[in-house]
Amino acid sequence: MSASRASSDDKVYDVHSGRLVIAIQAFLIESEGIRLMVDTCVGDCKERARPEFNHARFGWLGRLEAAGVSVHDIDLVLATHLHVDHVGCNTYYEDGRWRPTFPKARYLFVEEELNFWTSETARSPLERTGxxxxxxxxxxxxxxxxxxxxxxxxxxxxxHLVPLPGHTPGHVGVCIESEGRRAIISGDLFHTPLQCENPDWSTRFCVGPEQSRQTRRAFFETHADTETIIIPAHFPYPCAGSIHRMGNHVYAFRFIRVEDISNVL
Ligand SMILES: [Zn+2]
Structure with missing residues (x-):
């Protein structure tokens, strides 16, 4: 899309339903002999409060296999944050217990994030989600x-990781730098390009809406009109793009061109 109003782009906003178009996806990074999986979607056959997620069978692992990636190939698994739609395929159920989906992988957890979600404070949100x-x-x-x-x-x-707190206390981005170029998987720092036009909008899922707002503003300011490729967790295909300054604290997200994907990623 051009760097015009995101609300007029049917890729990100469905005018017929009045709903935002949100993708749930994972990102596989291959670098220096390491295969790192970032986020693992909702998962299958798990008890969840949300009807679309409850005992769902999305078949993500089957599609991963069809794409030529075996669960045995993954060395590291990292969640940008510990929300239900970012950790689901971490485990699967067999013989009476939950087991690691990726048998050879180390699973990495950011300390602040883990501490929060295993604390008393997280008890009531977890009761609401499963x-x-x-x-x-x-x-x-x-x-x-x-x-x-x-x-x-x-x-x-x-x-390397970059702290992007607010959506959750230990929320991180993943910065990839290679041959003078940079991309950042920005997790749930923003869920829709509409937040570039409205950086003060936080979602109801943000644990710290005010901190989320401040982190988002600072991130947009830092990366606007730079070569940095931004890869938000929930943007629909082609997902990645760049941020552009449109006015005082007003930005726009410009998706990369599909034909350019193999050149830039
Ligand atoms: Zn999310």
């Missing part, structure tokens, strides 16, 4: 597959 911490996070610790990391953790010389 206990995904209990079935998709804690079993990885029990299986000895989990590592606790800082919010600026360095994966290798090309990949």
């Amino acid at each position: 206990d995904y911490i209990g079935d998709s996070i804690l079993p990885l610790f029990e299986a000895g597959r989990a590592d606790i990391i800082g919010h600026r953790h360095v994966i290798n010389s090309s990949i």
